[in-house]
Amino acid sequence: RIYPLMRVTLTTSDGASVTVSRQLTKHSGFIEKAITDMAVDDNAVPLSAVAVDVDDATLKLVIEWLTEHRDDALPYPEKTDEERRADDIPAWDQAFVQKWDTKEDQQQTLYAVITAADKLDIKGLLDMTCKTLANKINGKTVEEMREILQLECDFTEEELAEIRKENAWCEN
Amino acid sequence: SKSVSMPDESRDSSMEETEETPCMLSRLPLEIRWKIFDFVTGNIINLQQVSKSWREMIEEWMIPEKLPALHALYVYEGTLGLITLKIEIDNSALWCYSKLRLLIQDLSKTSNETFIELYPHRTFISSEIPNDSPDLDRLASVLSTKARMICVRTKIWEESHFYEGVCFLLKHFRKIDVLDFSRHAIYLQSSSELLKKIVSNSSIRMVKLSLETRHLQRCILLDVSERIEKWPDFVLAMFEKAVKSIDIINHNAPIFTPEDFRRIVEVGQNAKKAIPSPNDSSQTAIAKSQGHHIQKD
Numbered sequence: 001r002i003y004p005l006m007r008v009t010l011t012t013s014d015g016a017s018v019t020v021s022r023q024l025t026k027h028s029g030f031i032e033k034a035i036t037d038m039a040v041d042d043n044a045v046p047l048s049a050v051a052v053d054v055d056d057a058t059l060k061l062v063i064e065w066l067t068e069h070r071d072d073a074l075p076y077p078e079k080t081d082e083e084r085r086a087d088d089i090p091a092w093d094q095a096f097v098q099k100w101d102t103k104e105d106q107q108q109t110l111y112a113v114i115t116a117a118d119k120l121d122i123k124g125l126l127d128m129t130c131k132t133l134a135n136k137i138n139g140k141t142v143e144e145m146r147e148i149l150q151l152e153c154d155f156t157e158e159e160l161a162e163i164r165k166e167n168a169w170c171e172n
Numbered sequence: 173s174k175s176v177s178m179p180d181e182s183r184d185s186s187m188e189e190t191e192e193t194p195c196m197l198s199r200l201p202l203e204i205r206w207k208i209f210d211f212v213t214g215n216i217i218n219l220q221q222v223s224k225s226w227r228e229m230i231e232e233w234m235i236p237e238k239l240p241a242l243h244a245l246y247v248y249e250g251t252l253g254l255i256t257l258k259i260e261i262d263n264s265a266l267w268c269y270s271k272l273r274l275l276i277q278d279l280s281k282t283s284n285e286t287f288i289e290l291y292p293h294r295t296f297i298s299s300e301i302p303n304d305s306p307d308l309d310r311l312a313s314v315l316s317t318k319a320r321m322i323c324v325r326t327k328i329w330e331e332s333h334f335y336e337g338v339c340f341l342l343k344h345f346r347k348i349d350v351l352d353f354s355r356h357a358i359y360l361q362s363s364s365e366l367l368k369k370i371v372s373n374s375s376i377r378m379v380k381l382s383l384e385t386r387h388l389q390r391c392i393l394l395d396v397s398e399r400i401e402k403w404p405d406f407v408l409a410m411f412e413k414a415v416k417s418i419d420i421i422n423h424n425a426p427i428f429t430p431e432d433f434r435r436i437v438e439v440g441q442n443a444k445k446a447i448p449s450p451n452d453s454s455q456t457a458i459a460k461s462q463g464h465h466i467q468k469d
Contacts, residue, residue, distance in 0.1 A: 086211040111196040134211030142221045151223045170266040
């Protein structure tokens, strides 16, 4: 049972503390397990601090997303391979991620949020950020992908020709 | 036999790249990278050409569990202990069947019956493989674990060795939309054993069977259900095991009496109250036999 008014204090990897509602943390498998493991009185306000291996700036973004999605149904619906698609990101989420694109370190922010969503076990956020990254790659040429992923080509021309030959049957 | 497993983390291809390049995606845990690849599907070919380590990562990801469903797999009993195979793949999914293509290329060196036919929307891969050949295992390890349809057909007088080969070939399948065992496919104990094995290992939406009920009803159905003595019991037991609908078309012999139908309906309606299933209301039995037609909703 979740008490919406109950609050949880989270301590970040860089020493900050953030207090949030259980209504938000219920979406995090990691935090919910930590609270259960503490076996504290559910009426304690606030609950003892839960340490999370996420920095303060990233946690703020996570909390912003959780606040918007506080009423999402739980458990998060698992999709089959056939149902999986990357073009169904809700408008609010798209705008939320686009804000990072104006930052110089937007790629870093996206990876930081993906990693945080994984560590905190927030399935909806992890799904959305993975889709966002996939959408950056989808439809791009090899050169554009290298640019996005910040990678140098280490194939020889012969090796590239061999890969293209292997995949030629898909293009016929 | 060869089993499919997750790649060893200790030889994770991203490790090398992390030291050499600033690519952050490479540093993500394996399961997250795989999750991202799941969403990139249509552009995997280009992704393979980005760098050597990325090619390795993609190849690691292309395990049978990740491959898109086969459109269809036809497994026919051939002559002289051969299994005749026809694999049907949607062209939109071909990009991740490169390992299959390489295997077929290899097999075609020894078999004239192994070839690939490309059509605008679908590709057909045909082969003939001896039913005791290790190539069946090689083939099983490069196919998806999912298929929209698997069709197994035998000759009139089937060979039990055929089923040993089929078992090898189908052992990795976990999700099958339609499993079609044709008219002569279930005469032997080995064939019903195979059917039972596939049904117990996979999630199957529909099994299509043709039965010679006069001779085989008891043997086959007992093997499938292990608890069936009469047709009405069989129908009810299948509903109890979460089957949502049963369509029985019987041309030859009377297998249901009107009393049987009444009993199915009565027990089924009582079970609706006892078995909590979200789809109970959709459980429908349609039995067509000697002009009878019963539908339970």
